[in-house]
Amino acid sequence: MISYDEALTVAFRTATSVPRRAVSVPLLEARGRVLAREIVSDIDMPPFNRAAMDGYAVRAEDIVSAPAELDVTGTVSAGTMPTVNVGPGQAARIMTGAPVPSGADSVVGVEDTECRNERVTVKVSLPVGKNIAPQGEDVRKGDVVAVADTLIRTAMLGLLGAAGAASVDVYRHPEVAVLTTGTELVDISQRPAPGQIRNTNILTLRALLADTGIKCRELGGVPDDIEKLRKAVRKGLGSDVLMVSGGVSRGDYDFVPRVFEEEGVTKIFHKVAMRPGKPLFLGRKGDKLVFGIPGNPVSTFVSFEMLVKPVLLTLSGDSRHRPSFIKATFTGGRARGSSREQMLPGILSAGDGLPHAKTTEWHGSGDMRGLSQANCFIRVPGGTNPPADGDIVEAHPFGAFR
Numbered sequence: 001m002i003s004y005d006e007a008l009t010v011a012f013r014t015a016t017s018v019p020r021r022a023v024s025v026p027l028l029e030a031r032g033r034v035l036a037r038e039i040v041s042d043i044d045m046p047p048f049n050r051a052a053m054d055g056y057a058v059r060a061e062d063i064v065s066a067p068a069e070l071d072v073t074g075t076v077s078a079g080t081m082p083t084v085n086v087g088p089g090q091a092a093r094i095m096t097g098a099p100v101p102s103g104a105d106s107v108v109g110v111e112d113t114e115c116r117n118e119r120v121t122v123k124v125s126l127p128v129g130k131n132i133a134p135q136g137e138d139v140r141k142g143d144v145v146a147v148a149d150t151l152i153r154t155a156m157l158g159l160l161g162a163a164g165a166a167s168v169d170v171y172r173h174p175e176v177a178v179l180t181t182g183t184e185l186v187d188i189s190q191r192p193a194p195g196q197i198r199n200t201n202i203l204t205l206r207a208l209l210a211d212t213g214i215k216c217r218e219l220g221g222v223p224d225d226i227e228k229l230r231k232a233v234r235k236g237l238g239s240d241v242l243m244v245s246g247g248v249s250r251g252d253y254d255f256v257p258r259v260f261e262e263e264g265v266t267k268i269f270h271k272v273a274m275r276p277g278k279p280l281f282l283g284r285k286g287d288k289l290v291f292g293i294p295g296n297p298v299s300t301f302v303s304f305e306m307l308v309k310p311v312l313l314t315l316s317g318d319s320r321h322r323p324s325f326i327k328a329t330f331t332g333g334r335a336r337g338s339s340r341e342q343m344l345p346g347i348l349s350a351g352d353g354l355p356h357a358k359t360t361e362w363h364g365s366g367d368m369r370g371l372s373q374a375n376c377f378i379r380v381p382g383g384t385n386p387p388a389d390g391d392i393v394e395a396h397p398f399g400a401f402r
């Protein structure tokens with residue numbers, strides 16, 4: 001059985017060997033995706049010497065010995081180029097965002113002026129360049145504003161749009177087919193009969209996929225019937241990635257690894273020394289990747305977050321993605337030792353210095369309530385004593401850390 005770190009390394013190696021393809025998408029849809037080609041600005045930013053305040057465009061030399069009285073020769077508003085020129089003893093009324101007229105080299109805020117009959121008294125003296133954002137200060141025409149392989153974040157969208165990139169080349173997202181297995185499963189809208197279980201994994205996996213921005217092809221659920229499973233797996237192998245929930249352990253009805261093999265899937269690993277999530281399977285058929293994800297709901301979540309998601313993000317072009325671990329002070333909760341590395345549902349909160357991490361009350365891989373309060377997994381190495389209060393631990397934050 002391989003360790004979590006080994007599984008991650010092998011999974012990344014596999015994912016990076018699948019060829020990436022670029023697609024052109026409208027800029028807004030590029031958020032959260034990875035640039036396949038650099039973006040070059042087709043303009044200067046600012047595109048002209050821009051007034052940063054509402055006030056008067058003046059010549060700094062005219063107001064050296066303020067107060068000074070100047071003739072107002074016109075008004076410049078945003079959206080048009082000025083027709084006025086500011087000569088000695090003159091000023092132009094100007095609005096924020098408007099181009100500074102020629103002759104002027106400083107903008108005085110309206111609150112430092114008094115205007116009567118097109119004569120303005122400027123009450124302060126200002127240095128050259130005050131309240132003017134010079135043309136090209138931020139970006140020059142022809143500058144690369146984002147290199148290839150950049151992950152496009154919300155904070156970057158405005159810049160790319162301003163650079164003229166109305167659509168951009170990003171790496172294609174994989175299509176991910178999701179299949180759940182288990183004769184006991186019923187839809188969440190139903191009340192389970194004795195022996196039945198509501199199918200929550202389909203919900204969780206769809207939501208986790210949505211959080212990554214990757215589309216889900218839902219294949220529904222199949223009972224633990226080898227032929228029905230085979231048919232569904234064949235269908236799922238039409239997508240770039242197939243995720244099958246359940247049936248991947250060693251029970252009499254756990255047919256998934258066998259069906260994968262019979263359908264030409266080569267095993268990359270099966271079983272990871274991780275708790276929860278041990279039965280996780282990764283396989284490959286050509287350029288298609290196949291996951292067998294343990295059916296226990298917390299195992300499903302941990303498996304996706306710690307191993308499946310990194311692979312999907314890599315397939316989406318983000319070759320630098322790694323699950324992040326931050327150091328935290330353990331502040332208690334229920335933790336016991338295990339020979340396997342543990343990912344314990346925990347709560348991470350701000351502390352003095354290091355953040356604090358405590359485990360939720362959690363009863364094992366089936367306990368969704370223990371997971372529901374968590375915003376991190378506390379990583380406890382295998383074969384060590386459980387952490388004690390005050391120990392430094394590693395925690396992986398997930399979802400929104402708040």
Ligand code: AMP
Nearest residue numbers: 180182197199200201246247294295296
């Ligand atoms: P399995 O991985 O198929 O051996 O299932 C392990 C446990 O997880 C069993 O208790 C199943 O009932 C439960 N389980 C399997 N699939 C799901 C699912 N889609 N939603 C909720 N629980 C599930």
Ligand code: MG
Nearest residue numbers: 181182246247
């Ligand atoms: Mg099952």
